[in-house]
Amino acid sequence: MSRSRAQGGEHKYLAVRAYLADLVTTELDVGDAIPSERTLTETFNVSRMTVRQAVDALVNEGVLERAQGRGTFVAPPRADFEMRLTTFGEEARRRGMEPGTRVLETGAAPAPSSVAEALGRPQGSPMHHVVRLRSADGSPMSVEEVWIPCDLAPDLLDDGVPPSMYGALRERGLAPTWGEDTISASEATTQEQALLEMRGTRAVLRTVRRTFAGDQPLMYSRSCYRGDRYSVVVPLREARPMLVPRPRPVPLDDDVPLATVPTPADAGRAD
Amino acid sequence: MSRSRAQGGEHKYLAVRAYLADLVTTELDVGDAIPSERTLTETFNVSRMTVRQAVDALVNEGVLERAQGRGTFVAPPRADFEMRLTTFGEEARRRGMEPGTRVLETGAAPAPSSVAEALGRPQGSPMHHVVRLRSADGSPMSVEEVWIPCDLAPDLLDDGVPPSMYGALRERGLAPTWGEDTISASEATTQEQALLEMRGTRAVLRTVRRTFAGDQPLMYSRSCYRGDRYSVVVPLREARPMLVPRPRPVPLDDDVPLATVPTPADAGRAD
DNA sequence: CAGTGGTCTAGACCACCCT
């Protein structure tokens, strides 16, 4: 059991898949051809269907593209029509700026009703609460407030505020898997205005984010960005090409799950 | 060649696929089992690999879920982590409100530089230009300004402003396939403030949208939403589970495409 | 235990592309 796992795992198609994934990331450029299916058949001593299973997987992931009669090629980096759960730091660096943070407030606090509701917790339940001023290239960008239920990670703030909340949660086995931003515009409070050093304008972009690990609500956060320095780009896909199942999901009496906690299936239905 | 296409097309797996898709949409509820693979093998007189090809396709689309040892079931409507290209009307109705429109301005106009640049057109080239006040349940929600190159659809405004721009474009064979919103916050101009009947606040949420049909830029639009009445919900996926190809795409000398027109591969890279 | 999906074989013919 410890031997014979060449590269990818127990299954043959995984070995082929791993080989191809490695080829793509280390040897080939976009547009290059991978070995033909029959070649792979020989090099791995497997049947063609097995090779195809491996190639199929990478095609489905958008890593490879097939072209009948020509071959199979490394696909150009795919259009990404999905926003990602990124941290302020990653986001700033992606935009070519150096992120900075000043902790304004930290500690435990009872959950306000809006926060409790959003996380599916009883009102007033204990939460880690952190308020930070975030900056990019030295100038203030946003004020960010975070709540995380204490019981999920009691020791979260024991060593001070971690550089990345997502990182700290990940270390505790609570990797964020999806989330939801609600974006709106309003005016800065005088306190926010001062913190963000805003002068001409008071317009700010606010986002409320709920972060989940699977079904479990992990974190609630509110950010307030300078309207004159920050914008969000959202890629948009074609309207609904999908196949819709369920003709009429008969209301069920048993098996009613937590009501206020949306599942991924509820995401994307704005409002 | 004209006969023998039972339901889905020439290929056997497409027939099975069509049969299953029909089952899912007309007979089965979420969670119901589909016929077993071996059953399908018999009813369609095909081999099991062929059945699997059909089922695989639907599983990849998120319509079905396999469970080893138990069966294959209709999947719950999938989490939708993608924002869709919707029109103001669809969007309003989805939120349970009745959309309304008042045309403020309409006609042809030379493209301002920002618009021309965004659409990859020469500055000053002729564009359809429409400004509309959009309302929901009778109260003003946003001011929207649209530019569409005249040459794409010369007759676009011949019968007045169409109820849906996307619809009108679709009728002319220019179906929008993807787009990109840039969302920001700022203050309303006095004109906007008056049109939107804003009183307490001046904060507005602005979106700049570019709409494409494949590689072709179709439309540029700017909207200005009342900050106190409008917000956008953006679903967020897990941060980068993907496999990244290209170690170093050697700069190519030939085959350089239109420079200022981004392809889908550039979407999602904010900023 | 019987039934399900998961993996795998060793062939086959076809449609397509390039030379």
Added chain:
DNA sequence: GGGTGGTCTAGACCACTGA
């Protein structure tokens, strides 16, 4: 024509599930 992917067969054994 020779190579490529696209489809398809008729089996096989395995791992897992549920009664």
